Amino acid sequence: xxxxxxxxxxxxxxxxxxxxxxxxxxxxxxxxxxxxxxxxxxxxxxxxxxxxxxxxxxxxxxxxxxxxxxxxxxxxxxxxxxxxxxxxxxxxxxxxxxxxxxxxxxxxxxxxxxxxxxxxxxxxxxxxxxxxxxxxxxxxxxxxxxxxxxxxxxxxxxxxx
Numbered sequence: 001x002x003x004x005x006x007x008x009x010x011x012x013x014x015x016x017x018x019x020x021x022x023x024x025x026x027x028x029x030x031x032x033x034x035x036x037x038x039x040x041x042x043x044x045x046x047x048x049x050x051x052x053x054x055x056x057x058x059x060x061x062x063x064x065x066x067x068x069x070x071x072x073x074x075x076x077x078x079x080x081x082x083x084x085x086x087x088x089x090x091x092x093x094x095x096x097x098x099x100x101x102x103x104x105x106x107x108x109x110x111x112x113x114x115x116x117x118x119x120x121x122x123x124x125x126x127x128x129x130x131x132x133x134x135x136x137x138x139x140x141x142x143x144x145x146x147x148x149x150x151x152x153x154x155x156x157x158x159x160x161x
Contacts, residue, residue, distance in 0.1 A: 002061075002139070003157040004037040013054040013140070017041070023049020029141070029155075039080075039141045039153040051122075052151070053142035055085070064134035066160035068112045074154040075101020078147050082111060083119075085138035086131050093120045095131045096142070101153065133160075 002009060013029040027041030041052045071082060083096035095116035099109050118128035122144065139158065143151050 001157060001159045003035060004031050004155065005035055007031045010037050012056045012059075014057070015041075015053070016055050016140075017052045018044075018047075018049035021049065022047045023051075025049050025052040027052035027054055027143075029054040035156065037155045039155065040151060042150050043143055043148050045146060045148050050146050050148070051142060051144035053083075053140055053144075055083075055140035056138050058085075058087075058137040061136055061139065061160070063136045063160045066113060066133040066136075068110055068161060070159045070161065071099070071109045071111070072106060072156035073099060073101065073109060074104065074106045074156075075099070076152050077101055077103035078143060078151055078153075079145060080153050081142040081144070082109075083140045083142060084116060084131060084136045085140070086135040087137055088135065089120075093118065093125065094140070095119070099141075099153075106156070 010029050010031045015027045018025045024044045024046050029039045032038050080099040081096045083094040085094050097111040114130040118125040
């Protein structure tokens with residue numbers, strides 16, 4: 001379980017924004033109060049941009065026996081994506097699932113491993129099954145879909161079971 005009790009847990013995450021393609025969106029993940037991480041920033045459509053994300057440093061998260069992820073989040077009414085990465089495939093390759101938020105409301109979101117969809121550069125990768133939970137090395141969050149403007153997603157915890 002990742003519960004963001006210390007700033008060090010948020011420091012495991014780095015921003016990967018559309019600046020890698022010439023865009024000007026920005027994001028960060030910080031612990032604003034013990035136990036609550038905040039993924040926030042601004043999505044800009046300038047220079048054909050339109051996404052912001054954070055990704056954890058690679059590590060063994062101990063997810064080998066996981067069947068699902070459960071996240072407790074509070075959003076701003078925008079759509080986000082939770083994603084995981086394995087060492088397989090190119091760097092743009094990830095498995096993701098949507099997170100729908102209601103502004104100001106806490107929600108527990110359950111994401112079965114088999115519902116994580118393979119994506120690369122925002123497009124579905126056909127004929128790729130679910131990730132092997134034992135090979136998950138990175139966790140992350142993304143906002144895209146041309147949702148311009150400021151955003152804020154609070155994360156109480158991420159669990160796997």
